[in-house]
Amino acid sequence: MEEKKLDIKTIIGFGLIMVLLLWMIYGQTDKREKEAREKAKQEQLDKAKKTQIPEGTTASVITDSTATDSVKLAKLRGSLGAFAYSATLPSAKNNLTEIKNPLLTIKVANKGGYIDECTLNNFEQITKGSGKRVELIKGNNASFNLQFKTSDNRILNTQDMYFEPVKTMEGENQVLTMRLKAGENQFLEYRYVLKPNDFMLDFSIRSQGLAQVVDTSKPIDLEWGMKTYRNEKSVAFENRYTNLGYEYEEGKFDKLGLGKSDTEKVDDVSYIAFKQHLFTSVLLTDTHFKSAELTSENLVVDEKKDTIFTRKFMAKMPLAYKGGELNYNMNWYYGPADYKILNEYNKNLDEIIPLGWGIFGWINRWIFIPVFSLLSGFLPYGIGIIVFTILIRLAMSPVTYKSYLSQAKMKVLRPEITELNEKYKKDPMKKQQETMKLYSAAGVNPMAGCLPAVMQIPVFYALFQFFPSYFDLRQKSFLWADDLSSYDSVLKLPFDIPFYGNHVSLFPILASLAIFFYMKMTTGDQTMSAPQQEGMPDMSKIMKVMIYISPIMMLIFFNSNPSGLSLYYFISNLITIGIMYVIKNHIVKEDKIHALIQNNKSKPKQQGRFQKKMQEMMEQAQEQQKSKQIKK
Structure with a gap:
């Protein structure tokens, strides 16, 4: 027989067959990947429906670095349980909302719903002429958190979740409402009201419709902490007059923090003050805290090296549910530890100023x-x-x-x-x-x-x-x-x-x-x-x-x-x-x-x-x- 040799037509035929085979393999792979993506997307939608995420809402709005892909998103939403709804809102990113008057500039973070920056506009740090304003809160030196248990036994912290801000005006007052949502009509709300020319803010905590998703059989824990910045020339002298003060049992006042570290548990507390010698941060409540665990820690070990912070304060108080909801009216004071200003509020805040006890205080006042x-x-x-x-x-x-x-x-x-x-x-x-x-x-x-x-x-x-x-x-x-x-x-x-x-x-x-x-x-x-x-x-x-x-x-x-x-x-x-x-x-x-x-x-x-x-x-x-x- 005559041996056949490969000619040009045979080579072209084999080439076309190879191209066809490659196209078929690629097409099947792409189809499988597409089916896998569709399946993952459907699973996410099904999971979102179970956690009360409205139909059609996606998590693509999350721009925070902790949730940039679908895997991290799934973990985040899984950890939030009923509050996963809040992670799908446009506010689920590290934005700040500012409220300001001539005395204070306050910036509230979406994450945690608490104040991220608090600047006193009329006072300079350490030396006059520096141009740097006194900042009571900056760089995560302060924290505010509500820790609670959900109905499915999850322990959640508001400092890790995103609130939705809404800024409005009520007359001359600036109102900032921060809502942590479990659904359209289920939320935890912080409400800040800043008046003109006032160091005192109205502040309220309330909830709506959370009885279905939160365990209301036990009080919720409020945790407020702060590392106090140095604002004066002598860190040692400033630290000497920096302490944690509190009013309890209808008008009694005491303080801790005069030593290296101190811890105290007190009952029936009406306000807590983190005092920094000549400035102070105060949390007041109309409904007294049933109890409070207070801690003060001295951060100045070496006066030459420890020149940024003076003390670390922490206060932990229970907030009781009423009718399955939270409803507390409070106030924040951020400003000078000035006897004349504090005395005008008629809330016994002048006790924060160390004027002396008995006849000594009487002479000063x-x-x-x-x-x-x-x-x-x-x-x-x-x-x-x-x-x-x-x-x-x-x-x-x-x-x-x-x-x-x-x-x-x-x-x-x-x-x-x-x-x-x-x-x-x-x-x-x-x-x-x-x-x-x-x-x-x-x-x-x-x-x-x-x-x-x-x-x-x-x-x-x-x-x-x-x-x-x-x-x-x-x-x-x-x-x-x-x-x-x-x-x-x-x-x-x-x-x-x-x-x-x-x-x-x-x-x-x-x-x-x-x-x-x-x-x-x-x-x-x-x-x-x-x-x-x-x-x-x-x-x-x-x-x-x-x-x-x-x-x-x-x-x-x-x-x-x-x-x-x-x-x-x-x-x-x-x-x-x-x-x-x-x-x-x-x-x-x-x-x-x-x-x-x-x-x-x-x-x-x-x-x-x-x-x-x-x-x-x-x-x-x-x-x-x-x-x-x-x-x-």
């Missing part, structure tokens, strides 16, 4: 704050502090006069007291009796010199609380001090001195020099007026040492304190020196005091009830002592 507010209304703040100091010292000058007069009388009587000490050296009881008779005859009260000093303690402590807490001093300058609410550094040290710091403040130096000269002026009279008692340390030596120790202690302690406080004590000590000089050289003279005492001695004296009682007690003690000696 009813005397110092009104007087200084009046002065600072028409005077620069530095001058206002000086005038304020002058008024206080003038008001206290009668007390200073009585104190010095008592010292002068005791100084005149010192020779006679020394003589009595020698005469009755072996009979302490008799010596005490004769000394009391001398005081009575001369018309001298040995306690008169101590009482004025005791009377000044409430004023001293009240002022010590007033200056660090008075908001209006923030970033107000005077002379070299650029901020009267913080230290007045004139020299930065290249090293850190224990207890002193790494800077030199000038006003504490001036205050220390003033107190040194004041003590130098008065110590001699005090030691001369106080007779030396047997077995007691020599007061003259102690007072001489205190002349140097007191100014050093003031220098160290006040170096990082507000310059307004140091300015007050500098001016106060200068004025006191002047008052003492006038009293000593022009009002109270020893020869006149001596003549007055001698005149008192010549007059018959009727003992007061206290002196008479003391005399009787001494005589009884003396008789008992004699009886014991006879028996021996």
Whole structure:
């Protein structure tokens, strides 16, 4: 047979057969892939119907990076259960909605429905002129979450779900409604209402139609947390006045956070405040929280490194369902920790300001704050502090006069007291009796010199609380001090001195020099007026040492304190020196005091009830002592 060879026609035929086979294989593969995609799409639609997703709605609107493909979408919707409906809405992405007035700029996130940014428009961070506004909330430093259980036993957190924002106006008020939807008529709602020129927002939490999808047999947990930003020059001083305050049991107020960390559980809470020295964030509720678990953690371990945040706060409270729904009216306050502003709300918020307890707080509220507010209304703040100091010292000058007069009388009587000490050296009881008779005859009260000093303690402590807490001093300058609410550094040290710091403040130096000269002026009279008692340390030596120790202690302690406080004590000590000089050289003279005492001695004296009682007690003690000696 003749062997056939491949010709051109045979080659073309084989080529056409190969092309046909490849087309058939590709077509079948494409058909199978198309069928698989259609099947997956149908499964998704069926699953969406089961979770109450309306017909025709798809999840293609989700642009968040956590749900960019069908697999992630399925996982997300599966985890949300009944609330998977919210993941199909156009709001299911990380958008922010802004509400703003001249005081506040607030941006609320779709994810979580809580405030993502809160800026105080009129206050600058740390130093004046920086241009950076105080931001109480920024960069996920704060959280707000409701944790609840669904009817199919899922634990859900609102901070992980997307709310639908609707912004409207009610008169001059801006209203932002955030809804987390389980269906068209099933939702959880946050409602924010921002008024013009107000730091306080109305806030409400309510639900509708959730009884079918949420387990309402147990309360829902509200969790509010915040890491407080540093806003002032001294992180250590700011941290000292940063704490968590709360009102409970109809008007009682307490706080935690003064130590490294603290935890407290309290009942019947009406508001919770995360206070940052001169600013504060407050959550108030009309319906009191039945209980609250409160936690404060100090974040400043190393003052050189830990300079961004001061403390971490957390509050957890149960919200009870009523008739299967939530309905709570609340308020948010984001603004300055200013006594005058907080007091105007008539919600006991002024307790947040640490003005002191008892009489100390009373002095600040009813005397110092009104007087200084009046002065600072028409005077620069530095001058206002000086005038304020002058008024206080003038008001206290009668007390200073009585104190010095008592010292002068005791100084005149010192020779006679020394003589009595020698005469009755072996009979302490008799010596005490004769000394009391001398005081009575001369018309001298040995306690008169101590009482004025005791009377000044409430004023001293009240002022010590007033200056660090008075908001209006923030970033107000005077002379070299650029901020009267913080230290007045004139020299930065290249090293850190224990207890002193790494800077030199000038006003504490001036205050220390003033107190040194004041003590130098008065110590001699005090030691001369106080007779030396047997077995007691020599007061003259102690007072001489205190002349140097007191100014050093003031220098160290006040170096990082507000310059307004140091300015007050500098001016106060200068004025006191002047008052003492006038009293000593022009009002109270020893020869006149001596003549007055001698005149008192010549007059018959009727003992007061206290002196008479003391005399009787001494005589009884003396008789008992004699009886014991006879028996021996």
